[in-house]
Amino acid sequence: MSPGSALQERAASAVAKTAPAIEVTGLVREYDERPVLDCLDLTLAPGCSLAVLGPNGAGKTTLLRILATLLRPTSGTVRVLGHELPGARWRVRGQVGLLGHEPMLYRELTVAENLGLQAKLHRVANPERRIAELLEAVGMRERASQRVRELSAGMVQRAAACRAVLHDPVLLLLDEPTSHLDPEAAARVTALLGGEGRRRTTVLVSHDVGAALGTSDQALLLRAGGSVAFSGPASALSEGDARAAYGGAA
Amino acid sequence: MTAFRAMLAKDLRVELRTMESVPAMALFAVTTFIVFRYGLDRQSLAGSLAAGVLLATVLFAAILAINRLFVAERDEGGFDAFRLAPADPTSLLAAKAAAIVIYLLALELIAVPVFAAFFLDSASGLPAIAAVLALADVGLAVTGALISSMAANSRSRDILVPLLLLPLSIPLVVAAAKASALALAAGGPSYGGFGKWLVVLALYDMTFAAIGYGVFEYVIED
Numbered sequence: 258m259s260p261g262s263a264l265q266e267r268a269a270s271a272v273a274k275t276a277p278a279i280e281v282t283g284l285v286r287e288y289d290e291r292p293v294l295d296c297l298d299l300t301l302a303p304g305c306s307l308a309v310l311g312p313n314g315a316g317k318t319t320l321l322r323i324l325a326t327l328l329r330p331t332s333g334t335v336r337v338l339g340h341e342l343p344g345a346r347w348r349v350r351g352q353v354g355l356l357g358h359e360p361m362l363y364r365e366l367t368v369a370e371n372l373g374l375q376a377k378l379h380r381v382a383n384p385e386r387r388i389a390e391l392l393e394a395v396g397m398r399e400r401a402s403q404r405v406r407e408l409s410a411g412m413v414q415r416a417a418a419c420r421a422v423l424h425d426p427v428l429l430l431l432d433e434p435t436s437h438l439d440p441e442a443a444a445r446v447t448a449l450l451g452g453e454g455r456r457r458t459t460v461l462v463s464h465d466v467g468a469a470l471g472t473s474d475q476a477l478l479l480r481a482g483g484s485v486a487f488s489g490p491a492s493a494l495s496e497g498d499a500r501a502a503y504g505g506a507a
Numbered sequence: 508m509t510a511f512r513a514m515l516a517k518d519l520r521v522e523l524r525t526m527e528s529v530p531a532m533a534l535f536a537v538t539t540f541i542v543f544r545y546g547l548d549r550q551s552l553a554g555s556l557a558a559g560v561l562l563a564t565v566l567f568a569a570i571l572a573i574n575r576l577f578v579a580e581r582d583e584g585g586f587d588a589f590r591l592a593p594a595d596p597t598s599l600l601a602a603k604a605a606a607i608v609i610y611l612l613a614l615e616l617i618a619v620p621v622f623a624a625f626f627l628d629s630a631s632g633l634p635a636i637a638a639v640l641a642l643a644d645v646g647l648a649v650t651g652a653l654i655s656s657m658a659a660n661s662r663s664r665d666i667l668v669p670l671l672l673l674p675l676s677i678p679l680v681v682a683a684a685k686a687s688a689l690a691l692a693a694g695g696p697s698y699g700g701f702g703k704w705l706v707v708l709a710l711y712d713m714t715f716a717a718i719g720y721g722v723f724e725y726v727i728e729d
């Protein structure tokens with residue numbers, strides 16, 4: 258690397274540290290020319306949390322997958338952790354954790370083997386200790402050597418939560434993270450995802466409107482079709498107004 | 508290399524647990540040899556006919572494993588998990604190709620002795636056949652892994668893989684068949700021109716490895 262490019266690298270890194278964690282302008286995502294997200298603007302400061310609300314088909318999961326670098330925007334600008342997507346996705350990967358509908362765990366591997374594989378892919382230091390800590394945190398230490406296909410949906414969700422935070426991501430993207438979980442497990446997983454003692458930037462998709470608004474700094478309310486009904490401080494959006502956007506479905 | 512080793516170890520561990528690919532490939536190969544044995548009604552084969560029987564069997568057995576190569580990545584979120592990691596995408600292609608090479612070597616450890624017992628009067632050509640198969644395995648594995656990744660998200664995966672792989676493997680089959688025919692010639696191996704066909708096989712391997720290296724990232728990205 259030349260001195261010039263090293264300087265540019267350091268400058269880019271400095272900008273990335275001070276820039277908003279998420280900066281979205283005019284985001285459109287279409288499937289077969291049908292808009293799923295329609296002209297979305299969004300800014301989220303580092304360390305803040307965002308609740309994404311809306312009925313089925315509002316584009317919430319699509320938004321998470323775009324922020325996770327897994328989907329390309331059809332048009333508009335998306336910057337995550339100071340890096341523009343999809344071009345600079347390699348700078349973002351490894352700093353993002355995604356817990357979605359799919360647990361992303363191999364069914365024929367044990368829980369520990371799955372987490373060990375992800376630890377290698379993310380180059381996690383001291384992986385055995387980290388995996389043991391995480392499994393302890395979600396009450397799954399005794400299940401470490403069980404294959405994923407033998408676990409209940411709730412246990413799979415706990416293991417998936419461990420996978421999502423295994424590499425201590427800067428940005429955490431959560432899609433209904435407590436689905437399938439009993440209240441005790443939900444509390445454990447929520448505590449784990451909450452940041453393990455430090456404040457992560459978090460985007461939370463949830464149909465539990467009251468809880469999501471109560472725990473988030475910002476709120477984004479999407480209508481079916483992906484247009485924005487509300488974007489701003491969570492305290493400025495009432496639970497009733499949010500539920501109205503669901504058409505009484507929530 | 509860490510991602511390559513991790514993904515290869517994962518695939519081998521899953522195969523050892525489920526035994527989904529290699530036993531099916533071996534059973535297919537042995538059954539095919541039995542069909543050829545009685546279908547051709549010949550006690551022994553030599554030259555291009557022997558080469559054709561061996562290579563066609565290995566090629567179609569390979570398709571069984573190649574079809575399943577990315578099933579777990581597609582069905583269990585493995586593609587997304589891999590893409591979320593700061594890993595070189597080509598390490599996934601290399602790991603998958605290495606897994607297929609290992610499956611094919613395991614298949615050939617069973618299939619070649621059975622082939623020799625069924626069809627060959629002498630085992631003198633087998634060392635040369637081993638060299639041909641080793642190079643053919645690499646080419647099949649690289650091309651197969653690339654095609655399988657492209658077909659993984661299609662509902663017609665089982666049809667697409669052979670439809671795309673068989674035409675692409677024609678140069679490999681031609682070179683391997685020519686070299687194998689010399690190794691299995693009646694009256695003992697004949698090595699005139701044998702090296703030339705090995706070079707063609709190596710060039711095929713390198714060409715498709717380079718193509719895979721260049722395009723795989725675009726195949727697995729949105």
